[in-house]
Amino acid sequence: xxxxxxxxxxxxxxxxxxxxxxxxxxxxxxxxxxxxxxxxxxxxxxxxxxxxxxxxxxxxxxxxxxxxxxxxxxxxxxxxxxxxxxxxxxxxxxxxxxxxxxxxxxxxxxxxxx
Ligand SMILES: [Zn+2]
Numbered sequence: 001x002x003x004x005x006x007x008x009x010x011x012x013x014x015x016x017x018x019x020x021x022x023x024x025x026x027x028x029x030x031x032x033x034x035x036x037x038x039x040x041x042x043x044x045x046x047x048x049x050x051x052x053x054x055x056x057x058x059x060x061x062x063x064x065x066x067x068x069x070x071x072x073x074x075x076x077x078x079x080x081x082x083x084x085x086x087x088x089x090x091x092x093x094x095x096x097x098x099x100x101x102x103x104x105x106x107x108x109x110x111x112x113x114x
Contacts, residue, residue, distance in 0.1 A: 062113040063091045067105035074100075074110065 004010040065072040074080075074094075079087040082101055085094060091110065098107055 061091060063110040064113050065100045065103060065105055066109045066111050067100055067103040070100060070103040070105065072100050072102040073113070 002013065004013065062073050062075040065074070074091055076088055076090045079085070080101055083098055085098070091107075091112075094107060096107060099105065100109070
């Protein structure tokens with residue numbers, strides 16, 4: 001504690017010290033808020049990733065061709081370039097004219113594997 005020539009000086013020093021303490025304390029609170037915000041953002045991101053994973057697993061429904069000796073499996077992850085089907089296309093979204101690229105069977109011959 002510094003030496004003071006008068007009580008006034010001491011009060012001034014004390015006020016300044018309190019002000020600094022408050023500033024430091026406020027800063028602490030702010031960094032705590034930032035930390036919590038960052039944590040909740042990380043959690044939200046993780047939740048979104050988890051949801052996206054579940055979603056892609058769901059859209060990955062698999063359908064198997066029941067054509068004789070075929071066994072071709074269509075899933076939305078399948079890219080059927082010859083048939084002009086973009087990856088991510090669900091079986092239900094395939095055009096009715098779509099045929100099994102292996103044996104040429106129609107959509108009606110496919111069975112949902114789930
Ligand atoms: Zn087939």
